[in-house]
Structure formats: C-alpha cells, structure tokens
Amino acid sequence: MTGKMIAFYGINGIGKTTQTELLVEYLRSRGISASRLKYPVYDLEPEGPFIYKYLRDAEFRLKNELSTEDLQKKYADNRKRYEPELLKRLETGEWIVAEDYTGTGIAWGLSWGADLSYLEDINKNLHRPDLDILMDGERFDTAIEVGHRNETNDERIRICRNFHLLLGARYGWKRADANQSIEQVKEDILILIKEVL
Secondary structure: OOOOEEEEEOOOOOOHHHHHHHHHHHHHHOOOOEEEEEOOOOOOOOHHHHHHHHHHOHHHHHHOOOOHHHHHHHHHHHHHHHHHHHHHHHHOOOEEEEEOOHHHHHHHHHHOOOOHHHHHHHHOOOOOOOEEEEEEOOOOHHHOOOOOOOOOOHHHHHHHHHHHHHHHHHHOOEEEEOOOOHHHHHHHHHHHHHHOO
C-alpha cells in the first residue's frame, strides 16, 4: 500500500518541528511506518548546502547574491532532485511528514517580491501532498535562529504569515492554531489528519 505525504506550513518559529515529530510518533504508535522530512534537504548537492549557507552567512550572501526568483528556483530544484527518493519511500508504504514544502517556497518567494505565477510554475510538477496543514499564529521568540536571513526580520515574518494565510485559502490547506499548548495543537492536528488515515 502506498504511503501518504502530509506537509506542514507556517512561519519560522511556529512549532512545526515539534508537531511534525509528534505526528510521526503518533503514526508509529499506530503501526504505520512514518518519518519526518525537512525541506530543503540541506545535504543534497548542489542546492542544499548552498541554500543552507545563503540563509545563515551574510558574507556568503554578498559574494553569491541571487534574485528572489533565482533563489526560489534553487529551492524548487532541491525538491525536484529529492523527488525520486520521496516517491520511492512512499511506494514502500512509508508515510512522510514534511516540514515545509512547495507552499513554503511560494510564501517566502512572495514575501521577497517574486511573482506568484512564476513561483507556481517552478513548483507545478512536484508531488502533491495528501494533506497540507498550515500552523498559524504568532511565532515563539525562543525559536529564532540568530543570523538566519528570514528569522531575524520581524517585518518580513509578518508579511510571510499573511501570504501563508492567503495561500492556505487559495490551495485549501487545513489550519491549526499554533498558539495553544503543544498538547492541544497536537490534538487539533490529529483531528485534521483523520481524512487521510
């Protein structure tokens, strides 16, 4: 039996890592082979290591400056490069709980000024998740990664949150209120995933 893919979206520092890990634990407790997958896949050459440094190293960014469109193309290429492995894992019956995926790229691309039709086009042939979940709310300050291009810019985070909400409405993402206790968010997510269980 083919596995399912569940994608989590939301701004940085909203609790996606915690909830994807909790969902994997829950699925495994039900006897389902499940794993968390974080996009971009940073160890996947050539885009992964480049994106990792570009986000976290200001000097590297200056030396390798890219337009928003070119940077988002690298993200999309990273997703495409991983896709054969993703499909192989799903075909074995494994469930993939993805933290960030195409919707993240589109939201951040819009936040940095890229055109929606371009962003949709570079992501259009990628595998579609069986369920998309948007974790929405105010981010947690304890989760901010110092020096990260996106995480240290409060105004950009606010813009990105709004784009996530607009995209959620456009694509029909399910929504979870992230500003509750970890346990309550988990319970809400378990209700959302019933349709794919």
